[in-house]
Amino acid sequence: MNRLGTGRLAAAVVLGFLALAGHAAGAEPAKRVFFVEPKDGAEVVSPVKVVMGVEGMTIKPSGGVVAGTGHHHVLINKGPMRRGKVIPTDRVHVHFGKGQTEATLKLAPGEYTLTMQFADGLHRSYGKELAHTIQLKVLPGK
Ligand SMILES: [Cu+2]
Numbered sequence: 001m002n003r004l005g006t007g008r009l010a011a012a013v014v015l016g017f018l019a020l021a022g023h024a025a026g027a028e029p030a031k032r033v034f035f036v037e038p039k040d041g042a043e044v045v046s047p048v049k050v051v052m053g054v055e056g057m058t059i060k061p062s063g064g065v066v067a068g069t070g071h072h073h074v075l076i077n078k079g080p081m082r083r084g085k086v087i088p089t090d091r092v093h094v095h096f097g098k099g100q101t102e103a104t105l106k107l108a109p110g111e112y113t114l115t116m117q118f119a120d121g122l123h124r125s126y127g128k129e130l131a132h133t134i135q136l137k138v139l140p141g142k
Pocket residue numbers: 062071072073087095096097119122123
């Protein structure tokens with residue numbers, strides 16, 4: 001009946017300290033955008049989940065222009081757009097003007113070049129410094 005000293009530990013609560021130092025320490029963080037998913041060279045099936053990352057800039061829905069902010073775009077079978085150029089809206093220039101960082105793209109099977117392009121509130125490209133291009137192979141679905 002003795003259950004003494006069973007060594008049952010109180011739940012160890014680990015406090016996670018959020019490392020916000022990057023912004024507070026004064027070091028200008030490198031500005032970049034990047035595909036979190038899919039990875040360069042990935043082979044996927046449609047619909048393709050896309051996760052878009054950004055560092056050194058703040059996501060803001062389209063509308064007014066605020067320095068240091070913008071929203072993501074995915075350009076299908078295109079490279080980066082020249083800085084200042086307005087990104088068209090059509091089937092191959094997809095805007096995420098609500099500030100989305102995730103999306104699904106319906107793509108027919110084949111090989112693709114996908115470019116993430118960050119742009120300001122008036123959809124004006126930030127240029128190749130804030131772009132990331134990957135290759136993707138979409139395989140036939142089940
Ligand atoms: Cu846009």
